[in-house]
Amino acid sequence: MVTRGFFSGRRPPSDTDARIPPGQYLEQGFPVLSAGPTPRVRTEDWSFTLKHGPKPIKKWNWAEFNALPQSKMTRDIHCVTAWTKFNTPWQGVMIDDIFADAGIEPPTAYTLALSFDGYSTNVPTKDLVTGKAMVALLYEGKPITPDHGGPARLLVPHLYFWKSAKWVNGLQFTERDEPGFWELRGYHMYGDPWREQRYSSDP
Amino acid sequence: MSAEPSQSPWQAATITRIEKRTPRVTSFWFQPLRPFTHLAGQHVDVRLTAPDGYQARRSYSIASAPEAGGGIELAIERLDDGEVSPFFHDVAAVGDEIELRGPLGGHFIWEESDGGPIVLVGGGSGVVPLMAMVRHRTLRNKAVPVALVFSARIWDEVIFRDELIGLDDRLDGFNLVLTLTREPARRPSDYSRRVDARMMAQAVERLPKAPKLAYVCGSNAFVSAAADALIGAGVPAETIRTERYGV
Ligand SMILES: Cc1cc2nc3c(=O)[nH]c(=O)nc-3n(C[C@H](O)[C@H](O)[C@H](O)COP(=O)(O)OP(=O)(O)OC[C@H]3O[C@@H](n4cnc5c(N)ncnc54)[C@H](O)[C@@H]3O)c2cc1C
Numbered sequence: 324m325v326t327r328g329f330f331s332g333r334r335p336p337s338d339t340d341a342r343i344p345p346g347q348y349l350e351q352g353f354p355v356l357s358a359g360p361t362p363r364v365r366t367e368d369w370s371f372t373l374k375h376g377p378k379p380i381k382k383w384n385w386a387e388f389n390a391l392p393q394s395k396m397t398r399d400i401h402c403v404t405a406w407t408k409f410n411t412p413w414q415g416v417m418i419d420d421i422f423a424d425a426g427i428e429p430p431t432a433y434t435l436a437l438s439f440d441g442y443s444t445n446v447p448t449k450d451l452v453t454g455k456a457m458v459a460l461l462y463e464g465k466p467i468t469p470d471h472g473g474p475a476r477l478l479v480p481h482l483y484f485w486k487s488a489k490w491v492n493g494l495q496f497t498e499r500d501e502p503g504f505w506e507l508r509g510y511h512m513y514g515d516p517w518r519e520q521r522y523s524s525d526p
Numbered sequence: 527m528s529a530e531p532s533q534s535p536w537q538a539a540t541i542t543r544i545e546k547r548t549p550r551v552t553s554f555w556f557q558p559l560r561p562f563t564h565l566a567g568q569h570v571d572v573r574l575t576a577p578d579g580y581q582a583r584r585s586y587s588i589a590s591a592p593e594a595g596g597g598i599e600l601a602i603e604r605l606d607d608g609e610v611s612p613f614f615h616d617v618a619a620v621g622d623e624i625e626l627r628g629p630l631g632g633h634f635i636w637e638e639s640d641g642g643p644i645v646l647v648g649g650g651s652g653v654v655p656l657m658a659m660v661r662h663r664t665l666r667n668k669a670v671p672v673a674l675v676f677s678a679r680i681w682d683e684v685i686f687r688d689e690l691i692g693l694d695d696r697l698d699g700f701n702l703v704l705t706l707t708r709e710p711a712r713r714p715s716d717y718s719r720r721v722d723a724r725m726m727a728q729a730v731e732r733l734p735k736a737p738k739l740a741y742v743c744g745s746n747a748f749v750s751a752a753a754d755a756l757i758g759a760g761v762p763a764e765t766i767r768t769e770r771y772g773v
Contacts, residue, residue: 324538324625326574328617333609334580346573346583348609354772355746358633360753360763404772405583441764470750508632522630524535 342399343407344516350406355470358504362440362490366474371458372437372493373425381425385474389460391416391424396457398480400487401516413478415459418451418494431496435503436477436488444488444503445512446479448496455481458491483514483521535627536573541620542597548683550604551651552615553589556626557597564588564598566662567635567655567741567769570628572600574613584610587654587743587769588629589686591661601685603651634769636741638662642670643733645740645761647721647752649677650685652744655769657686659741660700664693671699673729673737677721677748680709701732721751723758730759737761743769 335343343349366385373380383391397412422429429448436444450456459467459478467473472489479486485505506512511520519525539556546552566588573583590599604615618624636644636659646656653676663670678684684704691713694702705717705725717725730737740761742752749770757763 324575324623325577326613326624327622329574329576329582329613331574331576331580331582331609331613333582346581348582354770355750356770356772357768359768360757360766361750362763404585406772470746505633509630522535 339409342409344401345519346521347401347405347407347516350408353408353411353471354402354404354406356402356404356485357470357489358442359440361469363469364439364474364490364492369474370492371421371475373421373427374493374495375430376495376497380427383424388416388458388475392420393460394420394457396459396478396480398478400480400484402484403510403514403521407516411480412463413457413459414461414464415457415475415478417454417457419454421458421494422452429496431498433497433500435495435497435501436486436491437493437495438488439490439492442488442490442504444477444486445497445501445506446482446486447500447513450479450482451494455479481515483511483516485510486514536625537627538623539597539626541618541622541624544618544620547601547685550683551601551685552604553599553601554614554618555590555597555599556624558626562629564592564629564658565635565637566592566658568629568631568658569655570598570600570626571630572610573625573627574610575625582609585630587658589654589657589661591658591665593665594661601651601654601657631769634741634743634767636662636739638666638668638670641738642672643735643737644670644672645726645730645733645737645756646672646674647677647726647740647742647744647756648674649721649744649748649752650679650683652742652748652769652771653685655743656741660690660693663700669699671701671733673701673703673732675703675705675721675725675729675752677705677707677744677752679707681706681712701729703729703732721748721755723755726752726755726759726761730761738765740766741769742766744771746770746772 539558543555
């Protein structure tokens, strides 16, 4: 349906058009979204735990985690509130390297990312491995600020950005695909921006 | 558009009424082709389509109470260099059809059955979903104690001002606290500064007991400051829900 009188001049230039998923617009800033207040997690109190169901596999403190091999990823990110930001530069520990340090092969096909504020989000394990995702520690070369999820946030850039859990403190393997915080509140179980999987009613 | 459930979640909604609320905020009432019932605090997504197929979409909170009837009210603030909000202010007219989907959002909601007391903190157009909660409470005729702290720049930018002051005057457990950031306060109980922990503590003191839930909505900077102020006033972080309008 064409909207009467709407002729915006905001179309993305054609060379970038192909990088913007349907229904998204290009944002230069970096808006913030979260369900509650911003937790201030001190690195002294920080830890990251890998779990299979309730059972811990391995736990790292801040120093141990920072000693893991670090990689850089520069990616376009897509927020479900319809902004897309190009070329965001992150540095952190690839999920592959976390699993390798724990000496495991992923035991299940599904994972829940857990956060300090009680937030959780589900991601299929295959979307975390083979270089697709990391636990990011730096943004633009600097520690990630609390409002953007610091000290550490998950980065799964090929899915809508709510899947990139802020203030992440663990990954939990689950037997089934268990909905996390936003998924229980009407958001899509997978969240592929290219298929516009925003809400649970989207195919 | 047909009403089959497997259809696109988008539907046409007709603008039935337009009313200027403040110099920068105008309310639009929409009658969706397939009416729906929302919960107080939810939003809709609106989608505009240009003749060449280009689309812009934005989220807008619903200001009307679920039980109000007569379509849903959106209150849209004009951002002069924005893409969508100036369209509504300058172009949209009664009788136009706009595509929307909803209701959306399952976190920033308050139902009467959630109980209280509740603290609501809104900055600018961030008051819109809180207004739905206040109206819901009023229409249900329930005495859930509410403190609404509403920050605006000036008196004339206090959206829903007459309605809110009218509710405050009823002394039925609804407390309105206005704070103007660029003008002196007009009412004895109001403030003239940005929200802070002391203001939140004083707002909480107006309630008969500690709040069960707190809702904060507005720009990102406002929400961060207001949520920190609530925590500073002793409101537990786990009871605070936030909705951020972006930049
Ligand atoms: C859940 C939710 C509920 C909301 N509810 C409400 C509500 O009830 N009422 C309300 O008024 N708003 C609400 N908003 C905000 C609303 O969705 C829009 O963000 C707002 O109306 C601005 O849209 P716009 O298209 O007018 O401005 P945009 O075009 O998005 O621009 C926003 C600002 O960013 C700048 N900008 C961004 N991109 C560009 C660009 N390419 N070129 C130049 N400048 C740019 C502009 O300076 C402008 O001031 C809500 C948002 C959310 C997420």
